[in-house]
Amino acid sequence: MSLRRVVVTGLGAITPLGKTAPAYWEGLQAGVSGAAPITRFDASKFKTRFACEVKDYNPDSYFPTKEGRKMDIFTQFALIAADEAIQDAKLEGVDKDRVGVIWGSGIGGLTSLQAECIAFANGDGTPRFNPFFIPKMIADSASGNISIRHKFRGPNFVTTSACASSSDSIISAFNYIRLNMADVVVTGGSEAAITESGVGGFNALKAMSERNDAPEQASRPYDKERDGFVLGEGAASLVLEEYEHAKARGAKIYAELIGGGMSADAYHITAPDPEGNGVVLVMQNALRDAGITPADVDYINTHGTSTPLGDGAEVKAIQKVFGEHAYDLNISSTKSMTGHLLGGAGAIEAVACILAMQHNIVPPTINHFTDDPELDPKLNFTFNKAQEREVNVAMSNTFGFGGHNTSVIFRKIRD
Amino acid sequence: MSEIAEKVKAIIIDKLGVEASEVTPEASFTNDLGADSLDTVELIMEFEKEFNVSIPDDQAENIGTVGQAISYLEEHAK
Numbered sequence: 001m002s003l004r005r006v007v008v009t010g011l012g013a014i015t016p017l018g019k020t021a022p023a024y025w026e027g028l029q030a031g032v033s034g035a036a037p038i039t040r041f042d043a044s045k046f047k048t049r050f051a052c053e054v055k056d057y058n059p060d061s062y063f064p065t066k067e068g069r070k071m072d073i074f075t076q077f078a079l080i081a082a083d084e085a086i087q088d089a090k091l092e093g094v095d096k097d098r099v100g101v102i103w104g105s106g107i108g109g110l111t112s113l114q115a116e117c118i119a120f121a122n123g124d125g126t127p128r129f130n131p132f133f134i135p136k137m138i139a140d141s142a143s144g145n146i147s148i149r150h151k152f153r154g155p156n157f158v159t160t161s162a163c164a165s166s167s168d169s170i171i172s173a174f175n176y177i178r179l180n181m182a183d184v185v186v187t188g189g190s191e192a193a194i195t196e197s198g199v200g201g202f203n204a205l206k207a208m209s210e211r212n213d214a215p216e217q218a219s220r221p222y223d224k225e226r227d228g229f230v231l232g233e234g235a236a237s238l239v240l241e242e243y244e245h246a247k248a249r250g251a252k253i254y255a256e257l258i259g260g261g262m263s264a265d266a267y268h269i270t271a272p273d274p275e276g277n278g279v280v281l282v283m284q285n286a287l288r289d290a291g292i293t294p295a296d297v298d299y300i301n302t303h304g305t306s307t308p309l310g311d312g313a314e315v316k317a318i319q320k321v322f323g324e325h326a327y328d329l330n331i332s333s334t335k336s337m338t339g340h341l342l343g344g345a346g347a348i349e350a351v352a353c354i355l356a357m358q359h360n361i362v363p364p365t366i367n368h369f370t371d372d373p374e375l376d377p378k379l380n381f382t383f384n385k386a387q388e389r390e391v392n393v394a395m396s397n398t399f400g401f402g403g404h405n406t407s408v409i410f411r412k413i414r415d
Numbered sequence: 416m417s418e419i420a421e422k423v424k425a426i427i428i429d430k431l432g433v434e435a436s437e438v439t440p441e442a443s444f445t446n447d448l449g450a451d452s453l454d455t456v457e458l459i460m461e462f463e464k465e466f467n468v469s470i471p472d473d474q475a476e477n478i479g480t481v482g483q484a485i486s487y488l489e490e491h492a493k
């Protein structure tokens with residue numbers, strides 16, 4: 001059985017840089033930081049008091065109050081991004097039995113979980129849990145709600161692998177279409193963990209930047225003075241579609257998804273393998289699946305979270321896989337601008353790769369001040385300013401706590 | 416209208432997202448005000464919280480309209 005080809009026919013995003021995919025791209029190519037002091041809760045006693053929030057977000061401008069109240073914010077973000085992608089792909093006429101929804105979220109409804117537990121703890125022990133609490137909290141409510149809203153009756157589930165979640169959802173969608181189990185899959189990922197428990201929890205792991213005096217300069221992947229990631233929130237969505245199906249209905253085709261790889265570090269639950277062995281393996285797996293050689297790749301959107309250990313390990317792995325060609329690559333971490341969307345990272349970074357190919361512009365790694373002597377200075381990290389470049393093939397890497405590694409590869413469409 | 420009736424109406428308007436004019440004594444939560452089974456459970460829980468009562472499941476089943484909620488609570492509220 002030969003595998004079917006899969007293309008991207010719709011994009012959507014709600015991010016700290018902008019609340020639509022075009023607005024997100026504007027921010028990316030301009031090199032804007034999405035970081036600012038936290039407004040969602042009083043963070044005055046927290047080690048980290050800033051994050052990359054979706055700015056001026058008001059659910060009432062997207063949902064009737066009654067409807068919005070029944071969804072956690074991570075599901076609201078999912079619906080907003082998916083709606084945009086579905087509209088962009090113009091899916092009106094397609095057979096809805098053949099449209100699936102495969103979403104990614106690292107955590108799910110943390111805000112709802114936290115609120116219900118606090119309410120219980122503040123009570124007299126009488127359980128007064130809201131009947132919508134469980135459906136709001138569970139991570140799969142994102143894919144469930146998207147399917148209910150659009151009546152898509154194909155395969156439907158959520159992938160959870162921490163910060164690799166929505167790269168895994170993209171690969172799952174890719175595989176279901178390749179294997180003829182669906183013709184179209186709405187995929188992507190969302191996260192909304194800028195809550196007391198989210199920020200406090202990541203602070204306890206010593207994973208987040210504490211640069212409270214300059215939030216917009218805190219996410220600085222590959223800079224010598226990097227001190228951890230900056231928490232982001234939001235969602236992005238991609239409509240993936242079988243190539244002939246897309247051609248037959250005259251759909252706009254952004255790019256082809258040509259390969260995906262997965263691997264595990266099998267090393268530590270939160271620390272990256274300093275040798276990057278799992279990361280080497282995942283990029284090799286993705287290249288093999290795509291049927292291309294390292295020299296075919298133009299741009300890598302790295303995981304690059306701005307943590308002292310993780311950034312170096314990934315770069316070491318890139319050099320192992322790409323050899324001399326590593327110097328010809330554009331490498332950038334758009335987390336320098338968006339912060340880290342955890343389970344939404346794979347999706348917003350896949351969208352960044354696709355838009356980079358469409359515009360032939362590589363979005364930058366902003367906030368570069370001091371070279372890290374541990375990193376090879378001959379590599380092009382696209383520091384501080386976007387660079388024009390013909391981008392035919394782009395790779396997006398994401399790695400999650402638990403040691404999950406995922407890599408996806410997009411290519412400009414050709415017959 | 417009694418204070419209890421006012422509060423009951425306000426809870427229904429808030430939770431079901433309906434207009435005040437729709438919240439008549441005869442209005443059924445499910446048939447007239449667009450509530451599904453979970454909405455109804457949530458309403459009962461809000462009544463319990465607001466009026467500091469515990470409504471047993473077998474009695475909650477008999478509260479299907481605005482008027483039924485008001486009369487139950489006028490009888491049982493502490």
